[in-house]
Structures are given as structure tokens and as C-alpha cells.
Amino acid sequence: xxxxxxxxxxxxxxxxxxxxxxxxxxxxxxxxxxxxxxxxxxxxxxxxxxxxxxxxxxxxxxxxxxxxxxxxxxxxxxxxxxxxxxxxxxxxxxxxxxxxxxxxxxxxxxxxxxxxxxxxxxxxxxxxxxxxxxxxxxxxxxxxxxxxxxxxxxxxxxxxxxxxxxxxxxxxxxxxxxxxxxxxxxxxxxxxxxxxxxxxxxxxxxxxxxxxxxxxxxxxxxxxxxxxxxxxxxxxxxxxxxxxxxxxxxxxxxxxxxxxxxxxxxxxxxxxxxxxxxxxxxxxxxxxxxxxxxxxxxxxxxxxxxxxxxxxxxxxxxxxxxxx
Amino acid sequence: xxxxxxxxxxxxxxxxxxxxxxxxxxxxxxxxxxxxxxxxxxxxxxxxxxxxxxxxxxxxxxxxxxxxxxxxxxxxxxxxxxxxxxxx
Numbered sequence: 001x002x003x004x005x006x007x008x009x010x011x012x013x014x015x016x017x018x019x020x021x022x023x024x025x026x027x028x029x030x031x032x033x034x035x036x037x038x039x040x041x042x043x044x045x046x047x048x049x050x051x052x053x054x055x056x057x058x059x060x061x062x063x064x065x066x067x068x069x070x071x072x073x074x075x076x077x078x079x080x081x082x083x084x085x086x087x088x089x090x091x092x093x094x095x096x097x098x099x100x101x102x103x104x105x106x107x108x109x110x111x112x113x114x115x116x117x118x119x120x121x122x123x124x125x126x127x128x129x130x131x132x133x134x135x136x137x138x139x140x141x142x143x144x145x146x147x148x149x150x151x152x153x154x155x156x157x158x159x160x161x162x163x164x165x166x167x168x169x170x171x172x173x174x175x176x177x178x179x180x181x182x183x184x185x186x187x188x189x190x191x192x193x194x195x196x197x198x199x200x201x202x203x204x205x206x207x208x209x210x211x212x213x214x215x216x217x218x219x220x221x222x223x224x225x226x227x228x229x230x231x232x233x234x235x236x237x238x239x240x241x242x243x244x245x246x247x248x249x250x251x252x253x254x255x256x257x258x259x260x261x262x263x264x265x266x267x268x269x270x271x272x273x274x275x276x277x278x279x280x281x282x283x284x285x286x287x288x289x290x291x292x293x294x295x296x297x298x299x300x301x302x303x304x305x306x307x308x309x310x311x312x313x314x315x316x317x318x319x320x321x322x323x324x
Numbered sequence: 325x326x327x328x329x330x331x332x333x334x335x336x337x338x339x340x341x342x343x344x345x346x347x348x349x350x351x352x353x354x355x356x357x358x359x360x361x362x363x364x365x366x367x368x369x370x371x372x373x374x375x376x377x378x379x380x381x382x383x384x385x386x387x388x389x390x391x392x393x394x395x396x397x398x399x400x401x402x403x404x405x406x407x408x409x410x411x412x
Contacts, residue, residue: 129374210377218373226381233389312386319393 124285124294125215133220134297134304138268141300144222145264145307149257152311159318160250189238196238203231211305215297216289221304228305229312236317253310260303267296329369335362349400353391360384 098105115132123131133141211224236244286293339359346352360383367376 127374219377220374223374223377223381226378226386230381230385230389233386315386316389316393319390319397 120288123297124288125297126288127215127217127220129218130215130220130297130301131294134215134300135295138296138300141304142264142268145261145304148307148311149261152253152257152314155315155318192238196234200231200235203234204228207231207305207309211301212291212298214301215294216291221301222308224301225305225308226312228309229316232309232313233316236313241317248313253314256306257310260306264300264303267300329366332362332366332369336366349395353388353395356391357384357388360387 115128115136119128119131119136120126123135125131125135207224207227209224210219210227211221214220214224232244232248285295288294292298336359339355339362343352343355343359346355360379363383364376364379367373367379
């Protein structure tokens with residue numbers, strides 16, 4: 001990696017040099033200074049003084065090289081010692097962990113027993129994992145969705161381009177560089193476009209299937225939403241912002257995320273308002289294995305899927321140059 | 325079956341080491357992606373298909389794309405673009 005010259009004076013680079021025990025440059029520069037001073041004195045003063053000074057400087061240089069050698073040697077030994085100590089500590093901790101698949105592990109307690117034994121009757125979900133994260137621990141999943149939303153919002157704050165009140169990009173410094181991707185994005189990549197035309201509907205269908213089937217088979221809102229988001233990113237890469245702008249803008253992100261999160265919050269925070277009394281929801285659980293079953297899990301899965309898909313796509317468009 | 329799992333774990337370790345040792349950033353992203361794919365197969369063998377789907381979508385798909393987008397944005401991948409930006 002090439003490093004700009006003025007970075008060498010920054011304290012961080014000096015720290016890196018120090019960590020690498022790479023102190024040669026400092027000493028070379030100091031020696032230069034000494035030599036220059038000697039040279040000046042040579043013209044002015046007598047030979048005796050010069051000889052004494054030379055002896056002195058050579059003695060100093062000798063001491064320095066000895067110190068440097070000692071420093072390098074002890075640094076190496078010390079670093080090896082620290083690394084070995086860390087390895088011993090970490091391997092010791094790993095060897096103390098409970099063995100994999102042991103039935104007497106602390107993780108196998110009455111909580112997981114309850115989930116496995118009566119999860120199907122209480123949640124109506126064939127997929128125990130979906131029953132766990134969207135029924136027993138639905139409040140945690142609400143927090144997770146909000147974490148994703150907050151991450152997307154902070155990315156938007158950092159990277160969103162400024163639009164004026166007339167809807168046009170504001171002319172600020174460096175805007176030409178920022179608008180680069182939007183201007184020069186590939187428009188006629190035939191291979192990518194043909195493959196996307198074939199694959200995009202299938203990927204989106206598979207994502208929707210994973211979301212809707214979350215309580216029956218493996219998957220759920222998060223993974224299905226990530227699949228749909230990946231499909232949107234592929235479409236954006238193949239056809240550019242002008243095509244995706246027609247169905248996905250900043251407002252789409254705003255309203256879909258907002259609607260999903262508020263629906264989720266309204267459906268699942270009732271235990272909060274009733275003082276942690278877990279009321280029976282009254283929604284029939286239905287026949288296990290059918291699409292319309294297991295109460296609130298299906299709408300919650302759809303909400304999570306919408307939030308995740310929007311967030312993934314927004315992340316990508318924000319990290320590209322050119323806004324949404 | 326057991327041999328297959330051992331082989332996958334060996335690949336996993338190889339990938340993890342080579343990600344750290346590769347100098348080219350593009351190569352190390354691709355190796356990181358293959359790490360996620362191997363991990364996805366291991367999740368399936370450990371009978372947790374939920375995690376496998378998430379690993380494939382997030383680990384191998386979205387994370388890699390975000391790495392590409394970010395490294396392009398900070399001019400770490402495309403050398404031509406980097407040169408052009410230095411000339412400006």
C-alpha cells in the first residue's frame with residue numbers, strides 16, 4: 001500500500017513504526033543533524049576540537065546502536081512472550097467449555113424443554129424457532145427490528161445526499177464525485193441484464209415464500225427479507241437507479257419501514273400496557289401446518305421481512321454513490 | 325459423513341487463515357464469502373436450516389455486497405478510479 005508523504009509525520013504512523021520496532025529513520029535523521037553540525041564546526045574551529053567532537057559523536061552513535069539492538073531484541077522476546085501467554089489462556093478457556101452435544105450442558109434446562117414439549121400447542125407453529133422468536137420472545141424481536149431500523153437511519157444521516165426544496169441535488173463541494181455512480185453506472189451490460197431478468201422474479205418469489213412459510217418450514221422474516229433485499233440489489237446493479245426509482249424511493253423506505261414497525265409494535269406491546277400480564281390473544285391458532293395458522297406469527301413475519309428487505313436495499317444504495 | 329464434516333472444517337480454517345494473509349482486498353472478500361458458504365453447509369449438517377438460510381443470505385450475499393460497495397466508495401478496489409481522483 002502506498003502512503004502519502006505527509007502521513008509519515010502523523011502520530012499514528014509513528015506509533016505503527018514504534019510497534020514494528022522500526023526506529024531506523026529517527027536515528028538516521030539525528031545522525032544527519034550531528035554530521036551537519038560537525039561540518040560547520042570544522043570550518044570554524046580547530047582540528048583538536050573537531051577530533052574530540054568526532055570521538056564524542058562516535059561514542060554516542062555506538063551507545064545508540066547498542067541501545068537500539070537491545071531494544072529490538074527485548075521487544076521481540078516480549079512480544080513472543082505476550083503472544084504465547086495469550087494462546088495459553090485462550091486455549092485453557094476453550095478446554096473448560098462444556099463439550100458439544102452433552103445432554104447435561106447448562107443450556108439444556110427447563111426453558112428449552114418447555115419450548116420443545118409444549119411449543120406446538122401454545123404457539124401453533126410447526127417451526128419451533130419461529131414460535132420462539134415471534135411468540136415467546138416477540139418483544140426481543142421487536143427490539144432487533146428497531147436496531148436494524150436505527151442502523152439504517154444512522155447510515156442515512158451520514159451518507160444521504162442533500163436535496164433542495166425543488167427536489168434537485170444541492171450544489172455542494174465534491175458533489176461531482178458523489179454523483180459519480182449515478183452518472184456512469186453501467187446501462188447496457190447484456191449478460192447481467194439477461195440473467196437478472198431470469199433470476200429476479202424467482203429470487204423474489206423464493207424470498208416471499210420463505211417469509212410466508214416462516215412458521216411452517218425453516219426460514220422466517222429475517223432471512224426472507226434478506227433474500228428479497230438481495231434481489232433488489234441485483235436489480236439495481238443490472239438496470240440502474242432510473243429503473244429502481246420507479247418503485248423504490250426514499251419515501252417507500254420511509255413508509256414501509258414505519259408501517260411495519262408500528263404494526264409490529266401495536267400487535268406485540270399489549271403485554272407492556274397490561275403490566276406484563278400476558279393476555280390470551282384470542283386469535284385462533286388454527287391447524288398446525290396450514291398457512292393461516294399460529295396466530296400472530298404470520299403477520300409479524302411479514303412485518304419483519306418488510307423492514308429487513310427495505311433496510312438491506314437502503315444500506316446498499318447509501319453505500320453506493322448517488323443516493324437512493 | 326464424518327469425513328465430510330472434517331473436510332469442511334479444514335476448509336473453514338484454511339479460509340480463515342487465508343483471509344488474514346491475502347494481500348489483495350478483492351481476493352480476501354471472495355474468500356470471506358466462501359467461508360460463509362462453507363459455514364452455511366455446516367449449519368445444515370448441524371440440523372439448523374434457519375441459520376443456514378440466514379447465513380447464506382446475510383453472510384455470503386449482503387455482507388459481501390456491502391464490502392464491495394464500501395471499498396469502492398473509499399477507492400480501495402478500483403485503481404483507475406483512484407488515479408483519476410488523485411489527478412483531480
